[in-house]
Amino acid sequence: MELLLASAIGVFTAAGVYLVLRPRTFSVVMGLSFLTYAINFFLVSAGRLAVNMPDILAKGKELGDYADPVPPALVLTSIVISFGMTAIMVVMGVRGYFENDSDHVNITATEEMIARSRE
Amino acid sequence: MNHLLILPILLPAVIAPLLAMAVRNDIVLARVFSSAATFGLVIIGCMMVWTASDGQIRIYELGAWKAPYGIVLVLDRLSAIMVLLTACLATVVQLYSMAGWDTRGNHFYSLFHVLLMGVNGAFLTGDLFNLFVFFELLLIASYGLMVHGGGPTRFKAGLQYISINLVGSVIFLMGLGTIYSVTGTLNMAHFAERISQVPESDQALMAVGASLLLVVFSLKAALVPLHFWMPATYSNAPPPVAALFSIMSKVGVYAMIRFSDLSLLQQGGPFSALGTQLLVPCAVLTLIIGSIGVLAARSLSQQASFVGLASIGTILISFGMFTPESQAAGLYYMLHSTLAVATLFLLIDLVIVRRPGAGDGFDPQPFPQQGYLSALFFVGALFVIGLPPSSGFLGKLQILHSLRSTSEWPMLWGTILVASFVTLLGFAQTGSLVFWKSSAASKTDPHSPGENPHNELPVPDSSAKALPLAMPSVAIGVAWSLLILLMVFPGPVMSYLEATTEQLFDPQRYISAVLKPAGASEL
Numbered sequence: 160m161e162l163l164l165a166s167a168i169g170v171f172t173a174a175g176v177y178l179v180l181r182p183r184t185f186s187v188v189m190g191l192s193f194l195t196y197a198i199n200f201f202l203v204s205a206g207r208l209a210v211n212m213p214d215i216l217a218k219g220k221e222l223g224d225y226a227d228p229v230p231p232a233l234v235l236t237s238i239v240i241s242f243g244m245t246a247i248m249v250v251m252g253v254r255g256y257f258e259n260d261s262d263h264v265n266i267t268a269t270e271e272m273i274a275r276s277r278e
Numbered sequence: 279m280n281h282l283l284i285l286p287i288l289l290p291a292v293i294a295p296l297l298a299m300a301v302r303n304d305i306v307l308a309r310v311f312s313s314a315a316t317f318g319l320v321i322i323g324c325m326m327v328w329t330a331s332d333g334q335i336r337i338y339e340l341g342a343w344k345a346p347y348g349i350v351l352v353l354d355r356l357s358a359i360m361v362l363l364t365a366c367l368a369t370v371v372q373l374y375s376m377a378g379w380d381t382r383g384n385h386f387y388s389l390f391h392v393l394l395m396g397v398n399g400a401f402l403t404g405d406l407f408n409l410f411v412f413f414e415l416l417l418i419a420s421y422g423l424m425v426h427g428g429g430p431t432r433f434k435a436g437l438q439y440i441s442i443n444l445v446g447s448v449i450f451l452m453g454l455g456t457i458y459s460v461t462g463t464l465n466m467a468h469f470a471e472r473i474s475q476v477p478e479s480d481q482a483l484m485a486v487g488a489s490l491l492l493v494v495f496s497l498k499a500a501l502v503p504l505h506f507w508m509p510a511t512y513s514n515a516p517p518p519v520a521a522l523f524s525i526m527s528k529v530g531v532y533a534m535i536r537f538s539d540l541s542l543l544q545q546g547g548p549f550s551a552l553g554t555q556l557l558v559p560c561a562v563l564t565l566i567i568g569s570i571g572v573l574a575a576r577s578l579s580q581q582a583s584f585v586g587l588a589s590i591g592t593i594l595i596s597f598g599m600f601t602p603e604s605q606a607a608g609l610y611y612m613l614h615s616t617l618a619v620a621t622l623f624l625l626i627d628l629v630i631v632r633r634p635g636a637g638d639g640f641d642p643q644p645f646p647q648q649g650y651l652s653a654l655f656f657v658g659a660l661f662v663i664g665l666p667p668s669s670g671f672l673g674k675l676q677i678l679h680s681l682r683s684t685s686e687w688p689m690l691w692g693t694i695l696v697a698s699f700v701t702l703l704g705f706a707q708t709g710s711l712v713f714w715k716s717s718a719a720s721k722t723d724p725h726s727p728g729e730n731p732h733n734e735l736p737v738p739d740s741s742a743k744a745l746p747l748a749m750p751s752v753a754i755g756v757a758w759s760l761l762i763l764l765m766v767f768p769g770p771v772m773s774y775l776e777a778t779t780e781q782l783f784d785p786q787r788y789i790s791a792v793l794k795p796a797g798a799s800e801l
Contacts, residue, residue: 179441179445184437187437187441191441191444191445191448194444194445194448195444195448197448198448198451198452198455201451201452201455202451202454202455204455204459205454205455205456205458205459206458206459207459229458229464230455230458233407233451233454233455233458236407236411237451240411240414240447241444241447243418244414244418244440244444244447247418247421247440248437248440248441248444251421251425251433251436251437251440252437254425254433255430255433255434255436255437258428258429258430258433259430259433259434264434264437264438264441265434266431266434266435266438266510
């Protein structure tokens with residue numbers, strides 16, 4: 160269980176970091192999505208791994224016998240936020256592509272000069 | 279419970295959807311509502327400073343859930359002054375935007391108020407995860423504002439800005455997760471209480487979590503080496519938005535102060551070395567790179583961005599020394615530099631729109647209303663560089679004075695003074711190229727103004743391009759009168775700020791105010 164989760168977080172993070180560093184918008188968006196997946200798993204593990212445990216205190220259970228309810232709440236918030244962020248990122252990427260005729264993330268020197276002369 | 283505490287978050291939260299839905303087609307109504315709300319924030323800010331100045335720390339339990347189980351808002355002197363600063367800056371930007379920037383795209387005021395809600399929330403919250411949520415809120419609004427008005431480079435710069443901030447958010451969550459797994463809490467006061475009880479075996483994990491949080495705050499504050507996004511973002515954002523962004527980097531600075539003083543880096547604590555060994559060298563580098571950038575910038579707005587970077591360096595040097603005196607001086611300088619840098623962005627916008635050919639660059643080109651704008655720019659530069667008698671000079675003087683007690687003072691004094699001089703050189707260069715040389719050119723060649731192949735409208739002479747200056751002058755006048763207030767009454771301001779740092783250096787008061795509020799025993 161620990162190995163599975165840890166390696167999942169590691170693989171997602173590695174893929175995310177690699178893709179974020181790519182020059183094109185699409186890979187950057189994918190990379191950020193991978194990073195948010197990694198972070199969601201990581202937050203789950205922050206409350207310690209627990210299998211077959213109730214989420215809240217229940218009668219007849221020892222006080223130690225329940226899963227931490229806070230990390231799932233954090234994960235939920237983080238999923239919602241990252242979903243919204245990805246949507247914004249895609250919109251900006253598409254808009255940037257139409258404005259620039261290129262989906263490269265870098266601003267080249269010529270583009271900067273053109274922009275300055277247009278101001 | 280004092281309901282004043284939630285007003286700076288509630289007011290923008292109510293007004294933003296109203297502006298987006300009810301009055302989206304009527305710019306006059308939108309301006310009226312937005313100005314009224316911004317002015318309301320100033321009043322709330324003043325009331326908060328007034329309330330907080332008695333030295334008591336007030337809390338607001340959302341949904342009446344007791345801390346550490348529920349989320350609390352905390353009002354102390356630092357939060358109050360930051361909310362007031364935000365409101366003042368918002369007023370300046372609001373007045374300036376009414377001159378025309380608000381009509382260049384949709385929903386300007388709506389996003390503006392969402393941003394204010396996020397900033398105020400970040401200043402007031404007493405919960406770590408809530409801080410993350412407010413950070414995201416202000417970032418989402420800033421993404422929209424960043425590309426307000428459109429344009430190819432603006433979209434690309436916006437994309438970069440979003441990417442870097444999303445990576446920042448991921449690191450923030452990693453830090454939060456690590457901290458939660460060690461201490462089992464996300465409430466700042468509870469966390470501060472537990473940090474001293476972290477067992478030896480978890481200390482390393484705790485240090486990792488703390489460093490991750492500091493990395494994120496440094497990223498928001500644009501501390502070297504995490505500053506690369508800042509000049510590109512600020513110089514490509516619409517100038518009023520860039521002016522508003524100058525409070526956003528201060529949110530990072532605020533979070534850093536709050537954490538450092540409350541828990542992470544407190545004197546004698548387990549992680550105090552992180553701050554002094556890392557923060558001050560990075561701040562010195564920020565100052566150096568910022569001032570070199572001012573000299574090397576290729577456009578006016580880049581120059582303004584780099585001077586903003588340099589001011590962050592100065593602020594963080596004074597915070598990194600971790601003495602009450604230096605932090606009070608740093609806070610004073612922060613109040614000054616936020617307003618001064620924001621005003622500089624607005625001034626630059628006034629110059630850029632009047633120089634259609636040269637635009638943002640340094641090429642000498644005569645432009646209408648040159649005498650008036652040169653005078654404004656001169657005063658603005660004076661404030662930003664911190665030449666006497668401006669409030670920046672007083673701020674720097676106090677920082678230098680407070681650094682005398684430290685062992686590194688010769689190096690820090692040297693850096694701050696040389697950096698100020700280099701900044702002065704950079705602005706002297708700008709002044710002579712953009713204002714002085716171009717006025718000489720207009721005398722020799724009277725037909726050069728108005729020749730602009732890119733402009734669709736034929737412009738017969740320079741007077742036709744003269745644009746109204748009343749509203750921008752009012753906005754800049756408001757900012758400067760605030761700076762002059764800082765300059766004329768440094769005594770009362772400093773006594774408030776000294777009391778602020780005194781409060782900050784006594785984390786026990788914060789902890790007991792949040793976890794053991796008065797009257798809790800009766801419940």
